[in-house]
Amino acid sequence: MFESPLTGRQLITQFVDALQELPEVDADLDHWEPVRTHGDRGYDAQVDLHVAGKSFVLLIEVKKSVFPRDVRQVAWQLREASHGRPAGQGQAPLPLLVAESLSPGAKELLRSEHIGYYDSGGSLYLPAPGAYLYIEKPPPKALAKSVRTLFTGRRAQVLHALLVQHQNWFGVTELAQQAIVSPATASQVLTELERFDWLVARGQGPSKERHLREPTALLDAWAKQLATIRPPNLRRYYVPGTKAEMLAMRIGEVFDMHDVEYEVSHEAAAQRYAPFLSNVSQVRVRALTGANADAAIGDLGAHVVNEGANLGIIDAKSSGELLFRDRVDGLWLASPIQIYLDLLRGEGRSKEMAEHFRKERIGF
Template sequence: MKIPNLEQEAFAALRACLQEIPFVQVELLEKESEKEQKSPEFQATLKLPTHDVPLVVDVKPNGQPLQARSSANKLFRSVGAIPGAYGVFIAPYISPRSAEICTQEDIGYVDLAGNCRLCFGQVYIQKEGKPNPFNEKRDLRSLYSPKAERILRVLLNSPQKAWKVQDLSVEAAVSLGQVSNIKKLLASRELIKTSPDGFWLREPCLLLSDFRQHYDYRRHQVFDFYSLKSVGEIEATLAQTCSDAGIRYALTGFSGAARYAPVVRYQRVMAYVADGVEKLALKLNLKAVNSGANVSLLQPYDEGVFYQAQDIDGTQVVSPIQLYLDLYQMRGRGEEAAQALLEQVIMPQW
């Protein structure tokens, strides 16, 4: 029987999921009509010692939440027409959010990475935590490119606001096409809601968590220095010097956390500087060092880091969203400081 390659792999993954149960066998049913042969859905029979269970399997090349919900709706109709049948969604990789949707909709799921959950009658199998081994780089490059990150920052800073594509394009300083593309990617992950008034974030925490996982502050160019002055003196001098010279800057890291949600003592000043880092260092009498630095100046890979920077007591500080992203990856209790910022500042604003 000739089957599309993805369908072959899907059936193999289903068998692999069930092979640990000695009393279970699974057989693939022939597709009889031309319509069935073209359909990504196939049927199988699960043979148990006491009876057979018809399986209706929907295979999709994408396991994002939107596809998982679509599959659940489709399987609901198909399973309803076959007494005693059980629906299974199969995709190359099924994200935790998609898995949650399948569980809520009472269908099974299997992916080619090895994650699965089948629950019916005497059968209960669940395997989770397998990472995505497949290439998602194209989508991720689109969703977490510098220009795309500008859009995400705007959405996360105003998660309840309904945005028109045109307005969001202006606010994020990106093209209409870029906003439309990001809107599609977010919709496929069920991260936005839409109405005639525009679109807004469904669950900002999920987007922020995903953003955090794909963000790397080390992409910025980092310059390390040493100063004999105290942290407070360095920060005050930095702020005054940049203000006088018209240099765009904003504190981040623990320097920023101390202004929003101070929970960690720190000994290193950290700030973004738009350009002219080396000239600024000369004005501040900073000495470049390879180790033992107490000042880190970051030249950002994109000016989006400055979006919604706040003036706190005369000093520019990055937005809580940007600060959270930076803090989470920092050693020396950075994750703890990020969590405090999330709980004390970000979530109350949402």
């Protein structure tokens, strides 16, 4: 049963209205009540379409949201509905999916199957013989929001764990422990990733395990979402009396002395893993906020500045934001995944360095 803020009928009406707005196009809703052709298989609506003198019949299936893993079933269902139902003028009916939201991967798969689609954001694809229609628009707000929340907060910690250990298989409980989240959060994230067809699974019940088979796709999606996610707060300081190349080590020593949980990230960390720049003028550190961190910053002699900063502090509210940091030559460095994502948000040659770092250190 179709359940959505937009009813199936409203989506069909929106689709027909969108067709009517195109030049030399006329569309009429012929049937709405599902017409079943083979037992419980059928379609939800029939639309008579006329494009520049050519006539077509569209058999419409309505869904709330569609992800890559759903496409195979939808494609089979639509083809079954249109099989053996010749339309007027000898033209076979065309299957078309109307949904409140379609993920980018689902759209790509539908196009490869030559199945038309329309979503509530206004994207339209109709590969009709002699009347090819293709309109690409931003995803509906509901889909954009659900995808964005996957890459923030504790859910992002689960993604971080999967990417850092992308060669491993995980049960829900084990993954939750690695990511420092509840099993419920880990399970929710795995369910979302399965919808994008980025995971493979083995086993059943409590022993079921998953493996991230598409780390590149997941990291690409995270990188793309950064533009829509509010960046973390950055406090800018100037630390006197220390050369740039020695500043990171001095920060590490003072933070360790005050028992501050921290990790060096951005250019200063990337340079240690995969040298790219001739020099790094600023060290950016993600650190747990609190009295210990304030005392350490005070001992460094750091003072707040608007320009000329050589130290940037990114406030972390929990240890989950420091996942998978690594001790290298006496200094805590952020995980390569975190460094890459931080570089993408940087200034100057930071984005260029990010691509170099991903190729040299991450490898996917």
